[in-house]
Amino acid sequence: MPAQKSDRDLVEAARAGDSEAFGAFVRRHQRRVFRLSLHLLQNTAEAEDVAQEAFVRAYGALDRFDGRSEPFTWLYRITVNLSLNAIRSRKTRRAGTTTDDPRIEAALVERRPGFSDPARQVTDRELALALCDGVDALSETLRTTLVLVAVDGLSHAEVSQVLGCPEGTVAWRVHEARRKLREFLSNRGHGSDGETDR
Amino acid sequence: MTSNHREPRLPKRAEELLEGWPAPPRSALEWEESASNIMARIRDTSPGSTPDELLADPLPEEPEEKGREAPRAMESVPPAGELSLAEIARAALAGPEAARREVARDGLIAAELGRKNPQREAPPAPPAVRDAAGLQGRIVRVPEPAPKPQDERREKPELVAVPAEPAPAPVSEAAARSEFPAPPSREREPRRLGLAAFGGAVLAVAAIAALYVSFTQQEAPEARLTASAETPAPEQAVAPSQVNAAPSAAATAVASAAPSPPAKQLALDDLALASKSRVSSGNAPKEKSLSFHVKKESASSVGKLVLEEQKDNASEKTSAPIEQMQAQLPSPPPEAIAERPSTGAVSAALGPVLMSARSCVAGQDSGPRATVTFDGKTGRVKSVTLDASMAGSPAEGCIRSALMAARLPPFAEPTFSASVTVRPL
Numbered sequence: 179m180p181a182q183k184s185d186r187d188l189v190e191a192a193r194a195g196d197s198e199a200f201g202a203f204v205r206r207h208q209r210r211v212f213r214l215s216l217h218l219l220q221n222t223a224e225a226e227d228v229a230q231e232a233f234v235r236a237y238g239a240l241d242r243f244d245g246r247s248e249p250f251t252w253l254y255r256i257t258v259n260l261s262l263n264a265i266r267s268r269k270t271r272r273a274g275t276t277t278d279d280p281r282i283e284a285a286l287v288e289r290r291p292g293f294s295d296p297a298r299q300v301t302d303r304e305l306a307l308a309l310c311d312g313v314d315a316l317s318e319t320l321r322t323t324l325v326l327v328a329v330d331g332l333s334h335a336e337v338s339q340v341l342g343c344p345e346g347t348v349a350w351r352v353h354e355a356r357r358k359l360r361e362f363l364s365n366r367g368h369g370s371d372g373e374t375d376r
Numbered sequence: 377m378t379s380n381h382r383e384p385r386l387p388k389r390a391e392e393l394l395e396g397w398p399a400p401p402r403s404a405l406e407w408e409e410s411a412s413n414i415m416a417r418i419r420d421t422s423p424g425s426t427p428d429e430l431l432a433d434p435l436p437e438e439p440e441e442k443g444r445e446a447p448r449a450m451e452s453v454p455p456a457g458e459l460s461l462a463e464i465a466r467a468a469l470a471g472p473e474a475a476r477r478e479v480a481r482d483g484l485i486a487a488e489l490g491r492k493n494p495q496r497e498a499p500p501a502p503p504a505v506r507d508a509a510g511l512q513g514r515i516v517r518v519p520e521p522a523p524k525p526q527d528e529r530r531e532k533p534e535l536v537a538v539p540a541e542p543a544p545a546p547v548s549e550a551a552a553r554s555e556f557p558a559p560p561s562r563e564r565e566p567r568r569l570g571l572a573a574f575g576g577a578v579l580a581v582a583a584i585a586a587l588y589v590s591f592t593q594q595e596a597p598e599a600r601l602t603a604s605a606e607t608p609a610p611e612q613a614v615a616p617s618q619v620n621a622a623p624s625a626a627a628t629a630v631a632s633a634a635p636s637p638p639a640k641q642l643a644l645d646d647l648a649l650a651s652k653s654r655v656s657s658g659n660a661p662k663e664k665s666l667s668f669h670v671k672k673e674s675a676s677s678v679g680k681l682v683l684e685e686q687k688d689n690a691s692e693k694t695s696a697p698i699e700q701m702q703a704q705l706p707s708p709p710p711e712a713i714a715e716r717p718s719t720g721a722v723s724a725a726l727g728p729v730l731m732s733a734r735s736c737v738a739g740q741d742s743g744p745r746a747t748v749t750f751d752g753k754t755g756r757v758k759s760v761t762l763d764a765s766m767a768g769s770p771a772e773g774c775i776r777s778a779l780m781a782a783r784l785p786p787f788a789e790p791t792f793s794a795s796v797t798v799r800p801l
Contacts, residue, residue: 182503182738182739184738185801194510197415197419198417200415200418201411201415204411204414204415205407205408205411206739206800206801208411208414209399209407211409212399213397213398213399216399216400217397218601222400226410229410229621230410230413230414230417233414233418234414234418234421235426235430236426237418237421237423237424238421238423238424238425239424239426239430239431240423240424241423241424242424242426242428244433252431253433255433256426256430256599258434258435259429259430259431259432259434260430262434262435267654268457274706280400281397282426285597288782301389302389302393302519305389305390305393306388306393309390309393309394310566315616316713317438318435319435319436319437319438320538322435327723328394328395329394329395329397331730331796331799332393332799333723333726333727333730333731334723334724334727334730335727335728336727340434341433341434341435342432342433342434343433343435343437347437349720351438353384353720354438355442356384356385356386356719357384359384359386359390360384360385363386363387363390367389368390
């Protein structure tokens, strides 16, 4: 059963011409790839395009997958590159986060404790808005690293494989991104209960 | 890493929101349609059609990242033609008696000149050092990173060696650094001039002490130099280049003026090293097997540099006066244990085991949320709590046992809990 096979098995099979194996690989990772591109692009349609393109490009580069990294980190690298290309090719820059930002809805739709309280919903919406603005205000490098670590839950080692930089650099970027984000949130009035540096 | 370094935490709600931020919900049908579209496109895709650019490292370096790479230079071998720490020490120990005294004296003079001379450039190595080493090299410091705003530098996790307590007087500060001071700003110039006389007096006292120790010492004792310093405030962080500088006898002597216990420890140890450079060399072999290691123990919140000399000589005697002086000093504080583990430490602890846990739910649509509670004393996992949705499932035990393998450094609080989402592989 393809779902039980490891990513490496699926990729090896796909390289050998088994397109069904690659289909299983796509179904396994398409949600995460879509979410990653959405957080980088902040646009559902663009994220959808990039997510599909990432798999197509990965398939076109299967012969160059050397197996030194996990297949999904290799796929993530392609996704990040495609997302950054899409951002750089935009004719206009986004002015700021709007209330119909797909990330906001996604965050608020998920059932979390306290979401039934309308007052809490308003507060959370404002916080999510500020958080999106803060993340978007980060540099391309810091934002991408933060999204991979904090949002996508990758380890520093995995992110270092995705981005091709040392783990220490990843740790520094995350630290720096969090610091800037904390400052940003503090200026927006969301600075309480954050732990401070000592 | 700076000690007591903490990962900046966002407000709790913001952390919850950021962690595991989901994508907009889509139905299984929509996902399947998307997968079908991809597969349809793949049928028209030929192998090798993807440009190499898409497989390259995606992101440029941050401007500040260049500076943070500097600490690694400490562990690197100096380029050919430059005197390494071991070479300088070897020169100090292997040369004749006169040369050793010359080394110590030149070191003291160089330190004093360094104090008076506000130039950033390091002065050339004392001639005696070069001559004793038999090398015509030069001491080269790692270039310091470009000046940055104070707050940016403070946040940067860098390897530093600073005194345990905020040094009140500039002399003490410089002494703890064991390095020629950085050029003062314009507003600090008058104070600097005023302290020059005091610094000279301190140097003289230190020189006398060093000479006294050297004459009372008969044979080279164990040469183990340990500089242990806790970093109280990042503002006082010493640049990596300063840590990397050659440990001249002068810097050693200057260190004796430091008020804090670790700084005193450093001063005494340095004095011991300086005195060893002057011991009789009549029965000392010309070629000793010496090696210096610069160890970075950064896992804990205390930055610790250990310069260790290993000698083949079995008959090593310790210097009694130095030990007496060391015994009279208060012992340096034990390694500080962080109040609670940093986010980085938690990530490092959970990262490896999370992969195992994720394999437990491989192929599933979603994974559970787990709360891992660590015991402060041991750093081991005390308990793992999973979502109710996982109760009784085969994956529950698998995830639990995988996460139980996580380990943190001990911390002060009794327990610490971290929540992770175990996403399927």
